[in-house]
Amino acid sequence: MNLESVVEIFEKEFSSKNTLEHVYEISRYHRIQGSQGLIDAGNYIFKQAKSYGLSVKKITFKFDGVSEFFGFTTPLGWDIRDAWFKIVKPHEKLVSTFKEVPTMVIAHSPGTCGEVFEGEIVYVGYWKPGIFRKVNVEGKFVLISERPYNVFVEAARAGAKGIIVFKRNSPEPNAVPYFGLFLTKKEARKYSKTIALSVSEKVANEMISAIEHGRDVVVQAFVDAEHRVKQGFSIVADVEGEREEYVGFIAHYCHPSPGANDNASGSATLIEMARTIRTIYDRGELNRGEFGFRFIWVPEYTGTLAILAKEPSAISEINFLINLDMVGESQWKTGSVFNIIKSPLVLPYFGNELAEYVADIVFKKEQTFSGSTRTPKIKYASTEYSIGSDHDVFCFARKSSIMLNQWPDKYYHTHMDTPDKVDPEMLKMAGVMA
Structure with a gap:
């Protein structure tokens, strides 16, 4: 045959x-x-x-x-049950929910432990080693393009409430990208106070535009997630x-x-x-x-x-x-x-x-x-x-x-x-x- x-x-x-x-x-x-x-x-x-x-x-x-x-x-095991993210200043806007956009929470992100995290956005452009030694991000959210693991670790060490990551030059600006942290047990414990979110390039550009025009951008986020074996x-x-x-x-x-x-x-x-x-x-x-x-x-x-x-x-x-x-x-x-x-x-x-x-x-x-x-x-x-x-x-x-x-x-x-x-x-x- x-x-x-x-x-x-x-x-x-x-x-x-x-x-x-x-x-x-x-x-x-x-x-x-x-x-x-x-x-x-x-x-x-x-x-x-x-x-x-x-x-x-x-x-x-x-x-x-x-x-x-x-x-x-x-990576340490991880489950997520719910999450949402919204802009509260300069205007109120619900950006995404986990039920509608599962990629909005970067995989293996810590949760907010039942709280709602609120903070001002700090836009830092691209990541490079030691970037947060020059920028105060304590108690704030860091907006940055890509390199989620590196950004997360340094931002957590600097006391940031969260990171918000997007992809530049996306072929589909409305798409919310998938990123993962793949945290070890030690890392999950050490950096448990900082969350990691993902947004579309379109949403990121809206926030960047507001910041560049001198307006404060404040956001809120809730993440119901936990790490376990x-x-x-x-x-x-x-x-x-x-x-x-x-x-x-x-x-x-x-x-x-x-x-x-x-x-x-x-x-x-x-x-x-x-x-x-x-x-x-x-x-x-x-x-x-x-x-x-x-x-x-x-x-x-x-x-x-x-x-x-x-x-x-x-x-x-x-x-x-x-x-x-x-x-x-x-x-x-x-x-x-x-x-x-x-x-x-x-x-x-x-x-x-x-x-x-x-x-x-x-x-x-x-x-x-x-x-x-x-x-x-x-x-x-x-x-x-x-x-x-x-x-x-x-x-x-x-x-x-x-x-x-x-x-x-x-x-x-x-x-x-x-x-x-x-x-x-x-x-x-x-x-x-x-």
């Missing part, structure tokens, strides 16, 4: 409807690393994989702010082959709600891929090969490093890996291109060339004007290795790994990464190709 026939079998069985339903379900959870939402999303994935008759297990670890894997410390886990599900060797697939299931493309799309596609392969084998449409298929869902980096440290055979038994990270974009909405990010040249393997060949089969479905050849249905490209997701850990472990990823995405890491930006046909093409 040739490769084109194999692709046809997968195209026939793979359900874009199923995958989109998984995207919507996973997007419901606020999946910050160390949160209950992450646990709930992981349990949903585990239940789905188990229902398909796969051999499934959890590899557990602690979000305790102390445990280390290869020099990386897990939480369980974390990675999920490993196998479709067995003739030998205990596998082709691996991985997707991270963390990130704030909705996080539809990043990365409910990859996690959902992996669920449907597992169902599809198991169904095709059970029907006898394809014979089991020498290699099995191993599906892995992780909290990004943390969960992959935990596997490598606690159960290295789960990685050593994999010969080649494909990472699915942001694969479902509606390209005309997000402005993205489907990228095949190759394994580094120091890890030679046929997977790079095979991925490009299969992509041509899956994506080139339309005829040219003359009808003499075929043209792609989507924008896609093959690029050299670049870092940024869980394939990095596999490359570190000397396993050839590629990543399927859509980039750029103007809603990336914002509260506007919603399921309506997901294209079910794109989910299917990504899953069939992988």
Whole structure:
């Protein structure tokens, strides 16, 4: 059987409807690393994989702010229940609530312990080391662009009530960006009196304009959040082959709600891929090969490093890996291109060339004007290795790994990464190709 026939079998069985339903379900959870939402999303994935008759297990670890894997410390667990932020001077305006904008509280921010924090805004532009030795921020809120962890630590040391972070030159000025602090246990205790918020570039510019015109800007904020040790886990599900060797697939299931493309799309596609392969084998449409298929869902980096440290055979038994990270974009909405990010040249393997060949089969479905050849249905490209997701850990472990990823995405890491930006046909093409 040739490769084109194999692709046809997968195209026939793979359900874009199923995958989109998984995207919507996973997007419901606020999946910050160390949160209950992450646990709930992981349990949903585990239940789905188990229902398909796969051999499934959890590899557990602690979000305790102390445990280390290869020099990386897990953040202390964190849950948030409610929050709001408003301007009270020079005019009153409710800016955001957690229920409407989950990214408004920077992940792992301390809470206000039942109080409402009020303070004047101090705009400091860009962060640089030692900036608060020259600017008095005690009892105030610091407005600054990006670098949230560095700003938070220095502002907390200087006695600030909070930091308010925004992203400059945002492709979507109304979008509230996602940032994370990933605090250790020691840091969470040491800096517990300062909160961290995120606002859109549009709101930030409104406050900056008022300050530059000589008006005081005073804000209030309430954050109902707490740090505590939480369980974390990675999920490993196998479709067995003739030998205990596998082709691996991985997707991270963390990130704030909705996080539809990043990365409910990859996690959902992996669920449907597992169902599809198991169904095709059970029907006898394809014979089991020498290699099995191993599906892995992780909290990004943390969960992959935990596997490598606690159960290295789960990685050593994999010969080649494909990472699915942001694969479902509606390209005309997000402005993205489907990228095949190759394994580094120091890890030679046929997977790079095979991925490009299969992509041509899956994506080139339309005829040219003359009808003499075929043209792609989507924008896609093959690029050299670049870092940024869980394939990095596999490359570190000397396993050839590629990543399927859509980039750029103007809603990336914002509260506007919603399921309506997901294209079910794109989910299917990504899953069939992988």
